[in-house]
Amino acid sequence: MAIVALLVLFLALLPIIHLLLTKQRSSSKRLPPGSLGLPIIGQSLGLLRAMQASTGEQWLEGRIKRYGPISKLSLFGAPTIFLTGPAANKFIFMNEALVPQQPSSLTRILGKRTIIELVGKDHKRVRAAVMQFLKPDVLKNYVGKIDREVRHHLKMNWIGRQTVTVLPLMKGLTFDIICSLIFGLERGPLREGLGKDCADMLAGMWAVPLNLPFTHFGKSLRASHRARKVLTRITRERRAMVAQGQVSSSEDLITHLLTLGGEDGTNGLTDEEIVDNAMLVLVAGHDTSSTLMTFMMRHLANDQVTYAAVVHEQEEIAKSKAPGEALTWDDLYKMKYTWRVALEILRMIPPLFGSFRRALKDVEFDGYLIPKGWQVFWASSITHMDANIFQEPCKFDPTRFENQSSIPPYCFVAFGSGLRICPGSEFARIETLVTMHYLATRFKWRLCCKDDAFVRDPMPSPTQGLPVELEPKNKEQLMIVK
Template sequence: MDSSLVLALIAVALPVLLHLLTRVKKPRRPAAGKLPPGSLGLPVIGQSLDLLRAMRANTAERWIQDRIHRYGPVSKLSLFGAPTVLLTGPAANKFIFFSSALALQQPRSVQRILGDKSILELMGADHKRIRGALAEFLKPDMLKLYVGKIDGEVRRHLDECWAGRRSVTVMPLMKRLTFDIISLLLFGLQRSPLQDELAGDFAQVMDGIWAVPVNLPFTAFSRSLRASARARRLIAGILRETRAKLERGEASRSSDLIACLLSLTDDSGARLLSEDEIVDNSMVALVAGHDTSSILMTFMVRHLANDPDTLAAMVQEHEEIAKNKGDGEALDWEDLAKLKYTWRVALETLRVVPPIFGNFRRAIQDIEFDGYLIPKGWQVFWAASVTHMDAGIFHEPAKFDPSRFENQSAAAAPPCSFVAFGGGPRFCVGMEFARIETLVTMHYLVRRFRWKLCSKNDTFARDPMPSPLHGLPIELEQKASP
């Protein structure tokens, strides 16, 4: 085994073991019923290190398939100190997304860093209330107002960070672009020292958000907690300034997310959200609004470098839009509605490389699926690749084929098969925002530049999000002005 991989695994394993040894509990004795086949593995460790190693080596999909071949579509194992049931297939996904007996299970590190009043932690009426508030900011009438702002941010970013350079590293640039966009729309922040400070804090937040929650000075989790505290103070200050602007008539509900959430009231006229809820959900929106979108666009750039036919079709679609625009005129909502092929390319990229490998739920009562008992308190784990790469659902799944998503009315696959945006009551509320961000960015990218990959070793790892080798360095060539 490569020595760097060994060191990486040790770095992950030691804090995992230290943490779990202090917290692991004997599994609750289940009620009468047939448990799924499989093994919980070694005490404390279970199969956690095997899965982490597979994710780092980008063989996690094979690891999941090996379990399916050995035990079938339902099996038991132990992940991160908890007994777990792996459920696979469209019917299993539907069960996971829609069952009221399953609660979202986030790693403890996420709750500690992002707060316990976020949409990720709440259930029932509170979850519905918070989701409705965020959806108010992301409804089509509001999104139409943001296209011009996003357009301006994308053009500024490309002028400052791409134009005139012979090479760039794509992933860190995409992360900064999407962070600048989301911080503008959430808080009204223009490029400034304050925005740079928030970006720096959030880089540290992301480094520790999936870490083992051991709060020791040398750990990524500890650094992330401190960065989160700084970011929360900054957001609370923005909240107070925005409230004052609203009271003076200098801001409106459509100004940004903070203004929108502060303006929402219930039937009695009381504020719908508390300050703590606004801060916590602003933190979540910052993470969700820039991390997965930057991964999607990075992997689109990666794929297009070696797929000239798909790239040519995209360029043609974007040039058709540009022909009807004046010099310097921003894209609008109607333009984006015409970029159907580009969005199909994005969806196919998400199918092949889903940013979220899988996720957990927790059984809040004894529950049965496919004849097997899932005891109360056990985790339920699902993985996107199981259906995304199923030849019975997507013909020739290893082939990149955007035409799979031509017939949107038929959803291009059985329900709960394409799960890049999740499903059920927790279906990604920001999908339309991600679509706008992606389409605007790709419009200017494919029209202004050509590129090729610097590395012949076109690989990526998951930690836990997919990350291409060395951040995807590319050689860049600027096209002549049209």
């Protein structure tokens, strides 16, 4: 069986091998410095080992010292150009000839019609539809709904417990928020089943795409089929309800997308596009915000000065609320310091280590050729930890973000930038601030283990999921949950 799997993998990678060999011969005079290494393997294992040892940034810095800010290498079976610096970031984010390049395993799990896969007019059409729902003017109407999900989650999973493991709980919370706000899916067996399928999908997104019963990818693909079946059924039910005028466009994301365009649907989205992008939101929103909130708790446990400032800000807001009253958009606007803490976490430990683009045609940068079909790799930590941009970059300092206009463009790129900047950044801000408000005003916490290191796989994950000891601040207040 192992021999068969290796043979299948070899045959699948033959086109990549051919690309490596032909492009190296035809373009070697104008390519950046560096080495493609061994076919298929290239430098992939070295980067993955470094990420798992939390030394990915040092690995990249070593390349920069050796080759400069632009170099060639081979990552995950494809020839790659690694670019660094603000000018490189601008070139990557604003160039329509460079489109996101995702592992084939991820595309097969999420679908081909997501906003990270589409290009040109299709990308602009679908992205504009999704962005209409995720813009601040719309999301501010959902603060109360997110507030209820957070308080219910704390009541069921935090209150009355002496210890909790933060990361899995945060993932459960963000999943529940997505189900409620994006899919309009209430608590129950259907939501629980979708949650299990989501976890199974994540396990195989960065795996060798061999659809065999014993592989991570095979298990993830089966979970994807189950999740897609649920979301397809929800989409068809919502479409019928929209046609009968039984729901409003503000009900949830799926309903919103169904109401766009003319009656003939020519300007709207197809069911495939709605389901594929719902799958993307399910996965993307599940991992990134939960990681941010986990690392905020981790840092605040070790930094009593910052913790005290966050608590003070949140308690001042809590004083203005009646018992059991939900947070509002105006309350979130007052949480300026807490959000600066979040931004500083994102600067120092960005959930997304880096990402890939693919060249649709030959393009040039800084006098070097990036051949058509090659990958372009960028990493956020290069500018985030540059002392020329952020003074004393290893020092945790939320005041850096008091005046964000003072930060040079294309340097803080935790949400990306340009044409494909993360459409869910405002959504992430809301759920993060609501969650941290209730944690800071209702609990004190201490880390259970001395080792608070983390690894990347590919998201940062604290040792043991970050177990903490909880101490309630006010037992009577904790029980006030709608």
